[in-house]
Amino acid sequence: MLATDLDGTLVGDKSSLQALLDFYGSQTYKVSLVYITGRHYQSALSLIEEESLPVPDVLITDVGTGIYIGDRLEPDLEWTRRLEKSWMPEKIESIASRVSGLTSQDLPITNRCSYFASDSTVVEAFRSELNKSGIPYKLIYSGGRDVDILPSESGKGQALQYILDKYKLSEAKLLVAGDSGNDVEMLTMGFPSVIVGNAQPELLEQAEHPSIYRAKQKFAGGIHEAWSHFHTD
Template identity: 30%
Template sequence: FVNPALHEPFGLTLLEAAAAGVPVVATRCGGPSEIVERIGHGLLIDPRDEGAIAAACLRIVSDPALHRRLSAAARRNVGSYAWPRYAEASVARYVELAPAPALVACDIDGTLTGCREGAGAFADWAGGRHVPFVVATGRRFEEAQAIVAKWDLPEPDAYLTDVGSTMMLRGLAGAWRPCSDHASILDAGWARDEVARLIATLRIAPQPTVCQSRHKLSFFGTAAEATTIRARLAEAGLAALVVHSHGRLIDVLPPAGGKAAAIAAYAARHGAKLAACVAAGDSGNDRDMLARCGRAIVVANADRDLDGLARRRGLYRSRRPHAGGVVEGLAAHGLAAA
């Protein structure tokens, strides 16, 4: 393949040639010089020198050993320009520039609960913390409060319940109240009744009535059934976020829903962005906050739902389970003593 451009800002065609194992003759002006040097699959020429272009082409086509060597280098090294690697490097750089942690959000079941010693260590950390702490859970508010009390966990600054579809804040008198602003945001684009009617035709078992809410429809089902729901909603032009977790639970939320969106909304009330938040979790309904918060902690007892969570800077997989793993992760992120 020959690219004799007078100037080439990058040189995508050279990568396409490399992916096919084709040696190249390329301009030394611009991006191709770096690409050919890194991949090693061709010869560089002065694009104004027609004789040099011809000589380079003849050299490659008349020397089988050289052709094989350049072709092998092309296939071997083209991965250095793969999009996933570029994206990973970009995200890593953004994380390096991330602001200091401004908020910690934790799931409850299996994350903060499960080990009394770990729960105590987390409570000790919370007693001396200098950033807000919120609970982000799939449970209802009353259930979340009861579990926090049962495990002697610290009272959070806010409860983000029902997989982030309800935000509970303290009023001036100390009483908890739902955030109407957050509810209004979730209303946008959420055709709850239409979504419910469509899913009813799939005969997927609903969870008890107490688990249903204005911004959450909950079912018992497999990952395959969750995929079916997503596909049918998309076909019908109905926007929704479908979350599968714990191997058997499906939650269908507004398109602006989910734990990450709720954390972002709460952080914004304090002048912070999601990049400044730390999330800790153990299951599929934690996946979005673990992927989108600037820093994240996956405890050692995490479900297989999180096995495919992309590796990145800022994502810490603890060696310890439950709340002990959260404290370990906080130390790794500079928020607790090592």
């Protein structure tokens, strides 16, 4: 199973992507695909079509707050109900409106609150205000400007773990791949993982760990490199 971010990880170089897909197609085993992206559902579908990507077995969107499964990639309602229990987007938006240097991202969704921050001090001021409010939340800061506020039980790592548990996949031959700060959670869960060669600075600063491979190759080439490193059989 390949559980991978899309932009900047699986997607970014067409030739290395095709080489990876050809490699998987030539193996005696089938590689299930889980796409884990910060994009919202329709945007992810558009990218899959634009890049002629294989339709995944599971699509995890919105930094781990949306899960879509099956041949028609329909919502996993159990996951949706789990997150809705403690989710307070209106209160989060109200707090955000009072933080200088924070700009709301215009997205057609309500399962996460997303902003642009002018710098890291703005992010810490926002975090401080959220903590004072007592609202349950998870804050993800990536790319030096993107701030996502998620339900506390969500995130790319928690969504992946949910899928592994739901379908009893703990014994799967797995590789997790990412390139930015919003991938940290899923890359540090102890599964075989790869930071691709073109990763953003905040990910390159992660501590060394035996389960994390730092690829020299970029984009899908880094995934291919790491697969050969972890799964030589």
